[in-house]
Amino acid sequence: MPVRTLDDLDVDGAALGVRVDINSPVDADGGLTDDARIRAHRETIAELAERGGRVALLAHQGRPGGDDFARLEAHAERLDELLDAPVSYCDGTFSADARDAVGALDPGEIVVLENTRFYSEEYMEFEPARAAETFLVSRLAPALDAYVSDAFAAAHRSQPSLVGFPERLPAYAGRILERELDVLGSVEDTPEPRVYVVGGAKVPDSIDVAEHALENGLADTVLTTGVVGNVFLLAAGVDIGTASEEFVRDRGYWDEIGRAADLLGRYPDRIDLPVDVAVERDGERVVLSKTDLPPRDGESAMDIGPATVAAYTDYFDAAGTVVLNGPAGVFEHDLFGDGSRDLFTAVADSDAYSIVGGGDTAAAIRKFDVEGFDHVSTGGGAALTILTGGTLPAVDALRR
Ligand SMILES: Nc1ncnc2c1ncn2[C@@H]1O[C@H](COP(=O)(O)OP(=O)(O)O)[C@@H](O)[C@H]1O
Numbered sequence: 001m002p003v004r005t006l007d008d009l010d011v012d013g014a015a016l017g018v019r020v021d022i023n024s025p026v027d028a029d030g031g032l033t034d035d036a037r038i039r040a041h042r043e044t045i046a047e048l049a050e051r052g053g054r055v056a057l058l059a060h061q062g063r064p065g066g067d068d069f070a071r072l073e074a075h076a077e078r079l080d081e082l083l084d085a086p087v088s089y090c091d092g093t094f095s096a097d098a099r100d101a102v103g104a105l106d107p108g109e110i111v112v113l114e115n116t117r118f119y120s121e122e123y124m125e126f127e128p129a130r131a132a133e134t135f136l137v138s139r140l141a142p143a144l145d146a147y148v149s150d151a152f153a154a155a156h157r158s159q160p161s162l163v164g165f166p167e168r169l170p171a172y173a174g175r176i177l178e179r180e181l182d183v184l185g186s187v188e189d190t191p192e193p194r195v196y197v198v199g200g201a202k203v204p205d206s207i208d209v210a211e212h213a214l215e216n217g218l219a220d221t222v223l224t225t226g227v228v229g230n231v232f233l234l235a236a237g238v239d240i241g242t243a244s245e246e247f248v249r250d251r252g253y254w255d256e257i258g259r260a261a262d263l264l265g266r267y268p269d270r271i272d273l274p275v276d277v278a279v280e281r282d283g284e285r286v287v288l289s290k291t292d293l294p295p296r297d298g299e300s301a302m303d304i305g306p307a308t309v310a311a312y313t314d315y316f317d318a319a320g321t322v323v324l325n326g327p328a329g330v331f332e333h334d335l336f337g338d339g340s341r342d343l344f345t346a347v348a349d350s351d352a353y354s355i356v357g358g359g360d361t362a363a364a365i366r367k368f369d370v371e372g373f374d375h376v377s378t379g380g381g382a383a384l385t386i387l388t389g390g391t392l393p394a395v396d397a398l399r400r
């Protein structure tokens, strides 16, 4: 069943609970160090305000116990700067104060309610019917006329604020959610040949993506980079040195080498591996081609080199679509950003339709100012869930 969208919602004067994902990097004082997700939600929030909605934003920030577990006051201030409509902040989520704040909204006004995860039930996963019985949902829903789900990046969670409200209120997908589902949910309709680039450090997830894409004919070719590339090199019997091996072992990914070898055995002509890597030697970046391997003791393969970028660029030039997840190296380190910068630039500059996902991937794109992708997903885990053929509980909750 298709989800209802904002085109189906009678917004004018309605009190709307709008679940967004503005979970952002914050400093020790709760100040924002990146506002990309807040900017991304502007479109939905501005549309609802312009159409006369009384908008109550629901969102989480961090996880209980984590350094980034914080109030949403800074988020509200940033939204107020970014939007033409007035944005206030309320330090309750479903308390009488919060319900009063929602009730006091005039059409076109916005209030940011407090971090949903300040309430223990919100950090649990429930079936929708049970989620609707939680205090957050059962107390706040009566103050609302409708619910809008725009939190694509959290849609793989079945937490109360994501799956409970549609049991009690008419529920609609916001513009971000709608676009993400359109793009990521219809990869099979994009131009062929399709090239998937799997990098970064979440090796089991990346192998799941590669396996799903190869088995289901979504990808013609899978290109590997990052730690994922190192695991595939090990699976192919390439000696990338003891430090690289230790890294893979320490992360608990040693068994993934067997899975990578299995995929290489099944799809030998459809998976490609780095042909050079970069290590740190005497404080400098040193690129080692395959014939230079293994690196010296203590040197770990931390990036791909220019020959790999060049070889992969040939695939991008011939591709109809490129789907990319994960940085090509330790892009946070000055010596190891080149691979990600150059590879991402090659994708963005190619004529292929390009879809990019992942939290660190998006951070790398911003760091290197790479422009020209067709779609940069706001979600990491949620995007991976779709790319591995999984379903999103928060989206399923809208289909009732
Ligand atoms: N060769 C490598 N060795 C160690 N870490 C790497 C390597 N390549 C990439 N990384 C790390 O992978 C991390 C990002 O991976 P991941 O979380 O899977 O990406 P995303 O959030 O985009 O899905 C970055 O912190 C980066 O430093």
Ligand SMILES: O=C(OP(=O)(O)O)[C@H](O)COP(=O)(O)O
Pocket (backbone or CB within 6 Å): 021, 023, 062, 063, 153, 154, 157, 358, 359, 378, 379, 380, 381, 382
């Ligand atoms: O940042 C998020 O996910 P992501 O790191 O997978 O992109 C979402 O806000 C979900 O957060 P969670 O993984 O703490 O549930």
